[in-house]
Amino acid sequence: MSAVRTVRAPRGTTLSCRGWQQEAALRMLMNNLDPEVAENPDQLIVYGGTGKAARNWEAFERIVETLKVLRDDETLLVQSGKPVAVFETHEKAPRVLIANSLLVPKWATWEHFWELEGKGLIMFGQMTAGSWIYIGSQGIIQGTYETLAAVARQHFGGSLEGRVVLTGGLGGMGGAQPLAITMNGGVGLIIEVDERRIRRRVEMGYCDRWTADLDEALAWVEEARRRKEPLSVALLGNCAEVEPELVRRGWIPDVVTDQTSAHDPLGGYVPAGLTVAEAERLRSSDPEEYVRRSMASMAAHCEAMVAFQKAGAVVFDYGNNLRGQAKAAGFAEAFSYPGFVPAYIRPLFEEGKGPFRWVALSGDPEDIYKTDRVILEEFGRENEGLARWLRLAGEKIPFQGLPARICWLGYGERDRAGLLFNHMVKKGELKAPIVIGRDHLDAGSVASPYRETEGMKDGSDAIADWPILNALLNTAAGASWVSVHHGGGVGIGYSIHAGQVVVADGSENAEWRLAHVLRTDPGMGVVRHADAGYERAQHVARERGIKMPALGI
Ligand code: NAD
Numbered sequence: 042m043s044a045v046r047t048v049r050a051p052r053g054t055t056l057s058c059r060g061w062q063q064e065a066a067l068r069m070l071m072n073n074l075d076p077e078v079a080e081n082p083d084q085l086i087v088y089g090g091t092g093k094a095a096r097n098w099e100a101f102e103r104i105v106e107t108l109k110v111l112r113d114d115e116t117l118l119v120q121s122g123k124p125v126a127v128f129e130t131h132e133k134a135p136r137v138l139i140a141n142s143l144l145v146p147k148w149a150t151w152e153h154f155w156e157l158e159g160k161g162l163i164m165f166g167q168m169t170a171g172s173w174i175y176i177g178s179q180g181i182i183q184g185t186y187e188t189l190a191a192v193a194r195q196h197f198g199g200s201l202e203g204r205v206v207l208t209g210g211l212g213g214m215g216g217a218q219p220l221a222i223t224m225n226g227g228v229g230l231i232i233e234v235d236e237r238r239i240r241r242r243v244e245m246g247y248c249d250r251w252t253a254d255l256d257e258a259l260a261w262v263e264e265a266r267r268r269k270e271p272l273s274v275a276l277l278g279n280c281a282e283v284e285p286e287l288v289r290r291g292w293i294p295d296v297v298t299d300q301t302s303a304h305d306p307l308g309g310y311v312p313a314g315l316t317v318a319e320a321e322r323l324r325s326s327d328p329e330e331y332v333r334r335s336m337a338s339m340a341a342h343c344e345a346m347v348a349f350q351k352a353g354a355v356v357f358d359y360g361n362n363l364r365g366q367a368k369a370a371g372f373a374e375a376f377s378y379p380g381f382v383p384a385y386i387r388p389l390f391e392e393g394k395g396p397f398r399w400v401a402l403s404g405d406p407e408d409i410y411k412t413d414r415v416i417l418e419e420f421g422r423e424n425e426g427l428a429r430w431l432r433l434a435g436e437k438i439p440f441q442g443l444p445a446r447i448c449w450l451g452y453g454e455r456d457r458a459g460l461l462f463n464h465m466v467k468k469g470e471l472k473a474p475i476v477i478g479r480d481h482l483d484a485g486s487v488a489s490p491y492r493e494t495e496g497m498k499d500g501s502d503a504i505a506d507w508p509i510l511n512a513l514l515n516t517a518a519g520a521s522w523v524s525v526h527h528g529g530g531v532g533i534g535y536s537i538h539a540g541q542v543v544v545a546d547g548s549e550n551a552e553w554r555l556a557h558v559l560r561t562d563p564g565m566g567v568v569r570h571a572d573a574g575y576e577r578a579q580h581v582a583r584e585r586g587i588k589m590p591a592l593g594i
Pocket residue numbers: 080088089090091181184209210211212213214215216232233234235238278279280281300301302303304305309310311312313359360361362482529530531532
């Protein structure tokens with residue numbers, strides 16, 4: 042295996058590949074591993090526990106070499122982070138097709154996955170790590186901001202002013218929480234076991250201050266609650282110790298959730314009583330004991346969250362499968378509180394709304410500011426929430442790696458945005474092409490019964506035909522690269538999901554791709570929900586002309 046290196050995507054308009062579609066894949070793979078972006082680039086880990094961009098450094102090198110010579114009528118196949126083949130296809134086909142972490146259902150356990158991973162045969166791709174469209178914590182900030190805004194609307198008259206949100210985890214995704222809380226006017230207390238992660242979020246300007254002293258943290262939080270001032274406080278500690286202690290003290294926050302990497306009991310969650318260094322040692326010396334302790338800690342953590350709920354707090358699961366793990370560890374009441382999708386996000390999914398994101402391949406922030414202005418003009422008047430988000434994001438969100446932006450757009454909006462960007466590139470208003478993608482957490486691209494598809498109206502939570510159809514359709518529609526993954530968000534055995542990325546390089550080929558993919562992709566979200574009996578989705582399908590023969594639409 043070759044040595045560890047520092048990776049940073051090329052900027053500007055000089056191509057290292059034969060075309061922008063390939064160049065975009067190359068830069069986005071590299072950008073995922075940029076130290077500003079990735080949580081642990083030395084291990085090729087981008088975010089979400091052990092979510093990786095390539096199987097190992099040798100595979101990374103081979104992918105880079107292959108992308109550099111890949112023709113406009115060829116398609117590279119990547120199997121769990123390893124470039125396994127190149128086939129001749131055609132100019133409108135995807136340039137890369139990716140499958141990560143997929144196991145036949147009966148074998149789909151972490152234990153079997155780790156065995157295969159140990160043999161070097163498979164890689165955990167999370168969602169946007171192995172599909173090369175992670176954009177740092179900003180990617181999750183807007184979703185977290187929207188979710189908390191929905192919490193505020195449903196429970197607190199529209200604002201989190203004077204409300205305390207207690208949560209855990211300041212990693213790749215969880216790091217967005219403090220900023221999303223303060224952007225909603227609230228006070229955040231975020232427990233994180235790893236001091237490095239805390240320092241990183243404070244340095245990035247995502248989190249206001251930190252301490253290792255619980256009393257000091259509570260004093261700061263209470264003061265801000267009284268003054269109704271936004272403030273985020275990180276507390277160095279373990280959720281499985283601190284949260285039961287808060288319950289014992291009778292200290293009740295207004296809102297409780299969690300973003301520790303509970304989906305992974307070995308590579309992610311840190312059991313009570315261990316420092317990060319001790320956890321690392323136990324992980325390699327006695328993995329079975331580690332998992333046993335980890336599961337027991339998750340049960341204690343979840344039990345404290347249920348106790349907060351009983352004491353009147355608004356509690357919801359934030360998509361890390363803490364409830365599933367706690368239940369498996371014997372805590373029968375784990376599912377007492379809902380997941381965030383049925384509680385707050387599903388109405389958006391019904392309209393095909395989801396996390397549309399784009400990246401400036403020039404590396405110039407000005408390109409993103411220009412696209413911000415165009416999106417504001419095009420959609421801001423009819424969508425005040427989106428306008429507020431774009432203004433705040435421009436002010437408060439530092440870029441990590443290549444400059445990027447995210448906002449939630451629905452069916453009929455995403456293709457408008459994509460074609461506008463392509464036009465800007467064509468006219469030379471932007472310095473280089475724009476990459477457009479999304480999280481796999483989207484309206485029609487995931488089957489995940491403890492998260493995106495929890496509590497579907499028709500009981501179809503675990504049916505994974507939909508993300509597969511989504512990937513097949515986006516391939517037919519000409520996405521630049523398409524991926525199908527297993528286990529993202531909630532862990533092995535719990536989810537199957539798909540991603541797509543499409544490049545606006547100003548060409549006619551790109552215009553064709555964008556016009557198709559940015560309709561088929563959110564269209565699947567509308568269709569998924571309309572088929573499951575959601576009336577708003579059926580109305581959207583009818584109103585916007587999506588054909589659904591089985592429903593007579
Ligand atoms: P990450 O691995 O980058 O970070 C997890 C953090 O939790 C780490 O900093 C770790 O030190 C900390 N941690 C672990 N155990 C702890 C404990 N017992 N007490 C306190 N801190 C602890 O993961 P991430 O990318 O931030 O993702 C977090 C979780 O959220 C994952 O399970 C992920 O799958 C899930 N997720 C949710 C969404 C969503 O939209 N809600 C999206 C993606 C991922």
